[in-house]
Amino acid sequence: MTRKPVDPKPVYLAVYDTLADWETGHTTAYLARAGHGIRTVGASGDPVRTIGGLRIQPDLTLDDVRPEDAALLILPGADLWDTGDELAPFARTAREFLAAGVPVAAICGATAGLAREGLLDDRAHTSAVSFYLAATGYAGGDRYVDTDAVTDGDLVTAGPTEPVAFAREVLGLLGVYEGEVLDAWYRLFHDSDPGAYEVLEAAGK
Template identity: 90%
Template sequence: MTLEPAHKADRKPVYLAVYDTLADWETGHTTAYLARAGHEIRTVGLSGDPVRSVGGLRIQPDVTLDDVRPEDAALLILPGADLWDTGDELAPFARKAREFLESDVPVAAICGATAGLAREGLLDDRAHTGAVSFYLAATGYKGGDRYVETDAVTDGRLVTAGPTEPVAFAREVFALLGVYEGEVLDAWYRLFHDSDAQAYEILEAAGQ
């Protein structure tokens, strides 16, 4: 299914962070439909060395983190990974997220990446969600009163979601970037989240 995006003005690359143990299932809807909307998806690693996802996929980064500038990007996506909870190896990605947000460029974080942002202090003053509230509370962050019990949250230029909500995560990103809107955005979500056959008809009509 191919849909034309609602807006075509900004087609800067979208940067997908890649690192060992990244959760394959969390960002596929997002990147696939951003690519169909005309965004180049570029993988970014700490170095140029290949990484391997939790599902065993070998990924060769397109660029290194030091080479990514917010002004040249439409979005930074941070997937979950075991490494977010086993040390500070992925902390540079959270610091890069700070650069993006301070430059008013969107960031989308899911699962363990939300803990990385919490440790960086980026969730202290923003509404957010994640896997579960006590998971983020264990980071010692100060944003517990801004935690929202829902599938995905957008606050300003930041999207957050838990590991079981890749479709809601994608929906929030599409809305933030203006890729799909209104009835079409709702239909896309209902098709992929609820297997609503009637939603398919709406998307087909929009594609024509």
């Protein structure tokens, strides 16, 4: 139903307490349908609980993660991004991925974590609102784009209300969908456009 991914390596999904359940579902579901394994990564091997109360047992720990083994690192939002430095190791891991040329996708509070790590200082990016990131004291305010989701090189960012746009950027970046098919996928899930379904059906997606 989907085209074979350019890179079938697994996708790493960071998981931690207070993870925002709604932000990455479209992304991980359609990456999985395209052939990518989804592997959850925790700070330790201990289970975590999402905002919705779901219990997740991490597949891997940060110590197990190597950028060259993965196609992408996804950083969801979580309350913990704004309450201390507990999640800072995940932002440092994002730095390692980007330095190795492996994509990173961050949504909601994870964008603030990247801002604190200095990863948004010289990349176009977005988030919930510009002043949310400004409160981190980062130096990238002039690169903030007031839009639903942004891709700059190997980095995708989005705000908490844009899980479908976030998925669109990731699916496009990894080559799962392209062109009018990618646009139709977005219109179907974001706008409930019945005409978009016809495009996807005609393309065998």
